[in-house]
Amino acid sequence: MKVTFPHMGHLWLVLKAALTGIGLEVVVPPPCTRRTLELGVRHAPESACLPLKVNLGNFLEAQELGADTIIMAGGVGPCRIGYYSQVQGEILRDLGCAYEMIVFEPPDVHFSEVWDKIKYLNRRPWQEGVHGVIMAWLKACAVDALEQEVQRLRPREASSGMADAVFRRALQELDAAGSRREINRVVKEKKEELAALPRRPDVRVLRVGIVGEIYTVLEPLVNLDIEKRLGALGVEVVRGLFLSRWINDNLFKGLLPLPGHHPEKTAPPFLNHFVGGHGWESVGDTVTFARRGCDGVIQLAPLTCMPEIVAHSVMPAVQQATGIPVMTIYLDEQTGEAGLQTRLEAFVDMLRRQKGVKAG
């Protein structure tokens, strides 16, 4: 059995650690590129949202490397991810790909449904499997800690790209790390390297929160590297969605004492219900960012994403009540970057001028 999974930002590093930890042979799909997108778009239904298409591209590229089993997330709506695995499975079958698909989703009846799948996959004594999962969790926390540093540095570094170069090396080293000690060493070393990077003198940095659908927020191929673009424009990006937080909120059910999403506390009175996906969190996080004094918020979503459309329609009320400017960007398969760049520049210009007025 050679397992693979869809890409979502740095998720591969975490999943690889967990799955190797339980004794599986893992095929990490090639990094998402334009080819991935083209493969997915060619075979997926036109009206499906973008993540489904890119995932499909990942599966097809992983198969070229010998993968025969897919580990996929499912869901129970209203977000369409619940039917991704079904549709993708059918498409792959039609294409003659002999893939086995194992879907993890909230159980219908009993938690044993999930448990059975884990038992089916596990190849190691339990203690070792647990060790693998702990490694994966530590790596997720390490990636997130370093990425937050990078987000802070991008607008401040003397020449752009230096912090990202350190981060890229950090990801490679974290991937290779096999123990808690090694992980801690990588984090410490890279943090020091980042801290030593030359800075630009006297920059006026803006803070912009990114909210929205998790896939478009975390996958740089799809959001056209929006965080790097903003960094180059002198913006420190903050976001509520991180892998470690997502794992804690969803898989560990918030057991670990980490800052989680609490849309039930922050989103009302603008949005009082779960609307699928991360729509509720988008509204809640926007309120949180406004309270924390961010200069603006950018909402990202794949075109036709229902939960984010609901959140989008609530945003004018949030803007009015909190005074924070919100810009919504729908992403689809277009790779022309000029349109996005123009909007980002205009948004940042607007925030700078507004801030100038407030300060003056």
Add this chain to the structure above:
Amino acid sequence: MTSIYLGIDVGSVSTNIIALDTDGNLIASVYLRTRGQPIPAIQEGLREIRATLGQEVTVAGVGTTGSGRGLAAVMTGADVVKNEITAHAVAASKVVPGVQTVLEIGGQDSKIIILRQGVVTDFAMNTVCAAGTGSFLDQQAARLGIPIEDFGRLALEARNPVRIAGRCAVFAESDMIHKQQQGHPLEDIVAGLCEAMVRNYLNNVGKGKEILPPVVFQGGVAANAGMRRAFSRALGTEVIVPEHYGVMGAYGAALLAREAGPKTSAFRGFELTERDFRTGGFECRGCANHCEVVELREENEVLARWGDRCGKWSNAVAV
């Protein structure tokens, strides 16, 4: 010797260049079709500006804007490179102080800019639909066999504008053909089309925005009297079309260059109109992204490269 500021707006459909005197008055302007070839358009525009002003000018600053702003900046040596939203807002505020809403419809895109107390507070651009843009009007005028210049005047003669679906360019077109075949007079159809376009604009671009007067309408489509009337009817307020409505982006870019006030401009001189610029492209095979890298050359020297995701090529040239 007079000192001037140049504003260059390289859009998808038109390339506009204007010159300001040191007091910020517009003293020359050129409106040219880009025809997919921004480089000759910029050269031609600069030639015309120079011919209008005579030889005795020094350029104190250059601002570029529009979707070709990056190219124009490298080619001419710009001091300020600004996005269209900021440029249009600055220009509208200069012409109509206290403006609260700017409607801008150009060749391939349309935007709305909301200002309060002279500062942009919100904006939107059309994303997935070109139904309300100049290109669509051009195309429909051509299909009906009317010169685009007469389109607006014809619309004003309408007595009963017909209802045309405004949500989508394709629906609008089939609706129009249907109404034509039913025998509605041309002017009623043209006026109906203007109303449909305004509805489309307000629903898509202006969605959720608080449109308060004074409202300024600019961009190439503001030349169309039918569109002007349709806007003021739909909004129930007067719509102001500035004198230089067609070149407001370039005007804003020049104002921004003047505001920046560079000690010495990076302008590479009017001689650049006679130099040989070429763009070329190649597909990078470094990874599976296969980025389409574009490069700008002057004679044999590479001035700039862009289009690569990783920066391998663009960083290779110091811009």
